[in-house]
Amino acid sequence: MAITIKGTGSSLPKKVLTNFDLEKMVDTSDAWIRERTGMSERHIAENETVASLATEAAKKALADAGKDAADVDMIIVATCTGEVMVPSTACKVQAEIGADNAVAFDINSACSGFLFALQTAGAYIASGMHKNALVIGAEVLSSIINWEDRSTCVLFGDGAGAVFVENCEEEGRGILSMAQGSSGSKGGVLYFRKREADPDKEDEYEGKDAFVHMNGAEVYKFAVRQVPECIEKALADAGVKAADVDLFVLHQANIRIIEAISKRLGAGMEHFPVNIDKTGNTSSASIPLLLDELNRSGRIKAGDTVVLSGFGGGLTYGACVMKW
Ligand code: UT7
Numbered sequence: 001m002a003i004t005i006k007g008t009g010s011s012l013p014k015k016v017l018t019n020f021d022l023e024k025m026v027d028t029s030d031a032w033i034r035e036r037t038g039m040s041e042r043h044i045a046e047n048e049t050v051a052s053l054a055t056e057a058a059k060k061a062l063a064d065a066g067k068d069a070a071d072v073d074m075i076i077v078a079t080c081t082g083e084v085m086v087p088s089t090a091c092k093v094q095a096e097i098g099a100d101n102a103v104a105f106d107i108n109s110a111c112s113g114f115l116f117a118l119q120t121a122g123a124y125i126a127s128g129m130h131k132n133a134l135v136i137g138a139e140v141l142s143s144i145i146n147w148e149d150r151s152t153c154v155l156f157g158d159g160a161g162a163v164f165v166e167n168c169e170e171e172g173r174g175i176l177s178m179a180q181g182s183s184g185s186k187g188g189v190l191y192f193r194k195r196e197a198d199p200d201k202e203d204e205y206e207g208k209d210a211f212v213h214m215n216g217a218e219v220y221k222f223a224v225r226q227v228p229e230c231i232e233k234a235l236a237d238a239g240v241k242a243a244d245v246d247l248f249v250l251h252q253a254n255i256r257i258i259e260a261i262s263k264r265l266g267a268g269m270e271h272f273p274v275n276i277d278k279t280g281n282t283s284s285a286s287i288p289l290l291l292d293e294l295n296r297s298g299r300i301k302a303g304d305t306v307v308l309s310g311f312g313g314g315l316t317y318g319a320c321v322m323k324w
Contacts, residue, residue, distance in 0.1 A: 003122045004170075004173055004322075007164040008064055008161070008163050008295040009062070009161070009292055010160060011052075011057045011060070011160045012279070013158050014048075015043065015044045017042055019154070025147060034277075036256070037276070039154070039155070041280070042278075044157065044158055049140065051096070051138075053138050053140070053158070054077055054093050055092070055097060057138065061163055062134070069099040070098070071101075072102040073131050073133060074121060076134070079108065079284055080110050081283075090136075110312040110316060111283045111284060111311060111316075112310040112313075112314065112317055113137055113284030114136075114287045114288055117284075118135050118320065121133035122178060134162060136288070137282075137284035137285040137289075138284070139282055139284055142156070146211045156281050157279050157280030159279060159286075161289035162288055172323060176323060179234040180318035180319075183314065186222065187315065189219055190314075191214075220256075222315055223311050230309065230311075231248070233319070235307070246300075246305050247299075247304060247305075248262070250310075252282070253312070255276055255277075273294055283312065284310075286310075287310055304323070307321050308322070
C-alpha cells in the first residue's frame, strides 16, 4: 500500500536576517555567503517557537487536504531543536490543533529528519496500523547558533513545513520507493554539543543549551557522494530513470551541493527547484517548506514524478521517489 501527499503547509518566522545584517555581526560579506552557499536571507524566530511554527504549518496542511484535526491518526514531527525534550513537539502540536485521536511522537535525524519521518509514516500506513499522518519538519536553529562563529551562523534559518499523507489504493501513484542510510561513525563532523558537555566553557553559551559544530568540507564531500547514490538506488527500486524525473526536491543546505548532485545525476538544474536564497538551511524543515511553495505556486502538478532527498547530521541520508 503506497502513501500519497494530500496537502501541504508551511510557516516562517516574521523576522528576516539578511547577509548585510550578518556583515554587521561577524567578519563576513554578502558576496562570500551568496557565492559559497546561494543564501541571501533567512528567517529568525523572535516570538515564534518550534511548536508554534509546526502547529501553523500543520493547520495549513490539513486545510489544504480538506481534513479536520479529528481525522488525523498520527503526528510525526522531525526536529532537533524542540523547546523541551519532553513532551515531544508532536504532542504539543496534537494539543494545539485538537487532534485527539492521533498518536504523536518526534524523530531526531537532523536534516534527514523529514525524509525519515515521511518514511516512518509510509511504513506504518503500509502495515495497516494507521491510515494517515501529519508529517512535519520544524526547527528553530537560531536557538543553538553561536552568533560569533562565522563558519556556521550565516548558514541556518528557522521555519516549519508539513504534509498530510494518507494511504493510496491507486497503482503507480504516491510514494513508489524509499531508500535511507546512516553513517554513525562520521557523527563527529556535524553535531550539536550540549552545554553540560563542557562546563569550563559555560560563559560562551550565554543562555543556550547547545551549539552547532560542523566540519563543512567533510559534510559537503559526504553529501555530493552519498546523496546521488541514495537517489539512484531509490530510482532503480521504482524503475524510474533520472531523465524522467520532473522535480528533485532536495534538502536546501548549499546551492553548490545541489548543483553537484544535479551534475552527477545528469539532470539539469531546471529540475532542481531551490528556495535556499530566502530561507537558508532550515534542517528538517527545508524539504516540506519547499514542497509547500511548489504546491501552492502550481509548479508541482498531479502526475509529476518527484524525488525527495535529505541528508545531514548523524550522518544520515534518505530519498524517495513519488508520483504526485
Ligand atoms: O544541512 C546539512 C549539513 N550541512 C551541509 O551540508 C553544509 C556542507 N558544507 C558547506 O556547505 C560548505 O562547506 C560551507 C558553506 C560550510 C563552507 O564552504 P567552503 O567552500 O567549504 O569554505 P571553507 O570552509 O573551506 O572556507 C573557505 C574560507 C576559509 O578561509 P581561509 O582558511 O581560506 O582563509 C574560511 O575561514 O572562507 C572562510 N570563511 C568565511 N569567510 C567569510 C568561513 N566562513 C566564512 C564566512 N564569511 N561566513
